[in-house]
Amino acid sequence: MHDKKASxxxxxxxxxxxxxxxTSSVSVMSSxxxxxxxxxxxxxxxxPPVIAVNTDITELRVNxxxxxxxxxxxxxxxxxLGGNASxxxxxxxxxxxxxxxxxxxxxxxxxxVEGSFNLTINATDMKGNYNKSVCFLLEVKRIVxxxxxxxxxxxxxxxxxxxxxCTNVGQNATTDFFTATEVIDNxxxxxxxxxxxxxxxxxxxxxxxxxxxxxRIVTEPGLADLSFDxxxxxxxxxxxxxxxxxxxxxxxxxxxxxxxxxxxxxxxAVISGAVTEEVNxxxxxxxxxxxxxxxxxxFDVFDQPQTHQEKYWISQExxxxxxxxxxxxxxxxxxxxxxxxxAFAVNETAN
Numbered sequence: 403m404h405d406k407k408a409s410x411x412x413x414x415x416x417x418x419x420x421x422x423x424x425t426s427s428v429s430v431m432s433s434x435x436x437x438x439x440x441x442x443x444x445x446x447x448x449x450p451p452v453i454a455v456n457t458d459i460t461e462l463r464v465n466x467x468x469x470x471x472x473x474x475x476x477x478x479x480x481x482x483l484g485g486n487a488s489x490x491x492x493x494x495x496x497x498x499x500x501x502x503x504x505x506x507x508x509x510x511x512x513x514x515v516e517g518s519f520n521l522t523i524n525a526t527d528m529k530g531n532y533n534k535s536v537c538f539l540l541e542v543k544r545i546v547x548x549x550x551x552x553x554x555x556x557x558x559x560x561x562x563x564x565x566x567x568c569t570n571v572g573q574n575a576t577t578d579f580f581t582a583t584e585v586i587d588n589x590x591x592x593x594x595x596x597x598x599x600x601x602x603x604x605x606x607x608x609x610x611x612x613x614x615x616x617x618r619i620v621t622e623p624g625l626a627d628l629s630f631d632x633x634x635x636x637x638x639x640x641x642x643x644x645x646x647x648x649x650x651x652x653x654x655x656x657x658x659x660x661x662x663x664x665x666x667x668x669x670x671a672v673i674s675g676a677v678t679e680e681v682n683x684x685x686x687x688x689x690x691x692x693x694x695x696x697x698x699x700x701f702d703v704f705d706q707p708q709t710h711q712e713k714y715w716i717s718q719e720x721x722x723x724x725x726x727x728x729x730x731x732x733x734x735x736x737x738x739x740x741x742x743x744x745a746f747a748v749n750e751t752a753n
Contacts, residue, residue, distance in 0.1 A: 439469060440468070440469050440470055440471075440527060440529075440531035440533075441466065441467075441468055441469070441473070441525050441526070441527050441531050441532055441533035442466065442467040442468075442469065442502055442504065442533070443464060443465070443466050443523055443525050443533050443535070443536040444464070444465040444466070444467070444497075444499060444502070444504075445463075445464060445465045445499075446462075446463075446464040446523060446536050446537065446538050447462075447463055447464070447538070448460045448461070448462050448538050448539065448540045449461045449463065450548075450640065451539065451540060451541060452540075452541040452542075452543060452546055452640065452642050453512070453513060453540070453541075453542055453543070453546060454542075454543055454544065454545060454546040455513055455514065455515065455516050455542050455543065455544055456512065456513070456514055457512070457546075458512065458546060458548075459510050459511065459512050460510065460511060460512075460513075460540060461508055461509075461510045462478060462491070462508060462509045462510070462511065462521070462538050462540075463494075463506065463507070463508040464476065464491070464506070464507055464508075464523055464525075464536070464538075465497045465499065465504055465505070465506050465507075466504050466505055466506075466507060466525045466533075467502050467503060467504025467505070468504070468527040468528070468531075470527070470529065470531070471527040471528040471529040471531065472527060472528050473504065473505055473525060473526070473527050473528075474526045474527055474528050475490060475524075475525075475526050476490070476491045476507045476523065476524070476525045476526075477489060477490055477491065477523070477524045477525075477526075478491060478509060478521050478522070478523055478524075478538065479521060479522040479524070480511060480521060482515075482517075482519045482520075482521065483511065483512075483513040483514060483515060483519060483521070483540075483542070484513065484514035484515055485511060488524075489509060489511075490509075491507035491508060491509045492507060492508055492509060493505055493506075493507055494506050494507060494508050513540070513542040515542065516542050516543060516544055517541075517542055518539075518540075518541050518542075519538075519539070519540045519541075519542065520537035520538070520539060521537055521538040521539075521540060522534055522536075522537050523536045523537065523538065541642070543642045543643060543680070544643075544680050544691070545642065545643070545680045545691055545692070545693055545717075546640055546641070546642045547639065547640060547641040547642075547693060547716060547717075547718045547723075548639065548640045548718075549611075549612050549639040549640055550639065550721070550723065553580055553609065553614075553723055554580070554721070554722055554723075554747045554748075555578075555579065555580045555581045555747065555748045556578075556579040556580065556581075556722060556723070556745055556746070556747055556748065557576065557577070557578055557579065557581065557745070557746055557748060558576070558577040558579060558724075558725065558742055558744070558745050559574055559575075559576055559742075559743045559744040559745070560574065560575045560576075560577065560728075560740035560741055560742050560743055561573075561574060561575075561686060561740070561741050561743055562574065562575050562598060562738070562739070562740060563739045563740070563741050564736055564738065564739035565598065565737075565738050565739075566737045566738065567598075567600045567601055569599065569600060570598050570599055570600055570601070573598065573599045574743065575596055575597065575598045575602075575740055576596070576597050577594065577595065577596040577597075577725075577740075578593070578594070578595045578597075579594055579723075579725075580592045580593075580594070581593075581595075581748055582595070584606060586606055586617055586618060586629075589608075589617075591606040591607060591608055591617055591618075592606070592607050592608065592609070593605070593606060593607075594607060596740075600623070601621070601622045601623050601625070602621075602622050603619065603620065603621045603622070603730075604618075604619070604620045605618070605619050606618040606619075607636065608633060612638065612639045612640075613635050613636075613637060613638050613639065614635075614636045614637040615633035615634060615635055615636060616630060616633055616634050616636050617629065617630060617631075617633045618630070624658055624662075624664075625657070625658050626655070626656070626657045626658065626710075627655045627656050627657075628653055628654070628655040628656075628657065628667060629653070629654050629655050630651045630652070630653055630671070631651060631652045631654075632649070632651055632652075633651070634649060634651050634671075634673045634697075634699065635647055635649055635673065635675060636675070636697060636712075637675075637695070637716075638675060641677050641693055641695070641716065642677060642693070643677050643678065643679050643680045643693060643694075644677065645676070645677045646674070646675065646676045646677075647674070647675045648672065648673060648674045648675070649673050650670060650671070650672055650673070651670070651671050651673060652668075652669075652670060652671070653667055653668075653669055653670070653671040653699070653701055654667060654668050655667050657703075657708075665703060665704075667701070667703065669701040669702055669703065670701065671699050671700060671701035672699075672700045672701070673697070673698070673699055674697075674698045674700075675695065675696070675697050675698075676695070676696050677693050677694065677695050678694045678695070678696055679693075679694045680692070680693060680694075681694060681715070683715050683717075683726050683727060685726045685727055685741040685742050685743075686741060686742065686743045687724075687726055687741075687742040687743055687744060687745065690715075690717045690719070690724065690726045690742075691717060692715040692716060692717040692726060692727075693715070693716050693717070694713070694714075694715055694716075695713070695714045695715075695716055696711060696712075696713050697711065697712045697713075697714070698710070698711050699711075708732075708733065709731075709732070709733055709734065710730075710731070710732055711730070711731040711732075711734075712728070712729075712730055712731075713728065713729040713730075713731070714727075714728050715727040715728070722745070722747060724742070724745055725742065726741065726742040727739070727740065727741050727742065728740050
C-alpha cells in the first residue's frame with residue numbers, strides 16, 4: 403500500500419515537472435517567434451531592379467520598425483546570387499510613415515548568376531521577434547544597357563545585305579548617328595542619317611532623361627515622310643530582354659504604295675517597343691553580344707491596317723551605342739537589312 407502511494411506521488415511530481423517544462427518551452431518559443439506585427443518591414447526595393455550578371459551593382463534598401471522593442475539586426479539571404487545567406491544590412495537613417503517610426507537599412511551587391519530572384523529579409527528585434535515575410539525582387543540578365551550619360555556622335559559603315567532597291571544589295575551604307583541637327587517647328591532634333599547608293603533614311607530624334615524619341619522619318623526616294631505628335635519612344639533605357647513599352651501618337655504625312663502612288667496619312671498610331679532576346683551576333687564587324695529590339699508602328703489607311711516595323715540589334719561597347727544589324731519591314735515584308743562593317747566616333751557628342 404505504501405509503495406503504491408509513493409509511486410503515485412512520484413508520477414504526480416514527474417507530471418508536474420513535465421508540464422512546467424513544456425509550459426516554459428512554449429513561453430520561450432512564443433517570445434522568440436513573436437508575430438509579424440512585432441516587426442514591421444516596409445518599402446523593400448532594389449535600385450536598379452534589373453542588373454547585368456557579374457557587372458552591375460544594385461542597392462537593396464528597406465525600412466524596418468520594432469513595435470515592442472528596438473531592432474537588433476536586419477539580414478538578407480544573398481545565397482541565390484552566390485553570396486552569404488545571412489548578410490547583415492547597414493543602418494543608414496530613420497523613417498516615419500504614417501504612425502510608424504523606424505530605421506532604414508541598405509546593402510549593395512552584384513550577382514554571379516542569371517535569373518529572377520526573391521531575396522528574403524530577416525529583421526529581428528531585441529526580444530527575438532522576427533519578420534521573414536518580405537523579399538527583395540531582383541532580375542539578373544546577361545546584358546543590360548544602362549541609361550547613357552551621353553550618346554557619342556558615331557559613323558557606322560554597313561553592308562546592305564537586302565534592299566527593296568536591288569542595285570543597292572552588296573553595296574555599303576553610311577549611317578551618321580547624332581552627328582548633325584535640324585530644326586522642326588522651332589525645335590532642334592538630332593539626325594540619324596543613313597545614305598545608300600540609291601535612297602536612304604533620315605530620322606529626327608530627341609534625347610529625353612531616359613529615352614530616345616522620334617519626331618519624323620523620311621525614306622527616299624519618295625517612299626515615306628511621316629511625322630509623329632507626340633514623339634514616339636524608340637529606346638526606353640535601361641534596356642534588357644523582356645522589357646516592353648507602348649504609346650499612342652498622331653501620325654501625319656505621306657507614304658507610297660506598291661505602285662508608287664502617294665497616300666496621305668492622318669491617323670492615330672499605336673507604337674509598341676519590345677526587347678525580345680539576348681544574342682551573340684556575328685557580323686563583319688565581329689561577334690557582338692546584343693539585345694534584339696522591335697519597334698512597331700500600326701495605323702489604318704482607308705480602313706486597311708498598316709504596320710511599319712524597325713528591328714535593331716543593339717549593343718554597348720566602351721560607352722558607345724552600337725547597332726551591328728538593323729532591318730526594316732512594311733506589312734511584314736522585309737524592305738532593308740544592314741550589317742555592320744565598321745564604327746567610329748566623331749569629335750562631337752550628343753548629350
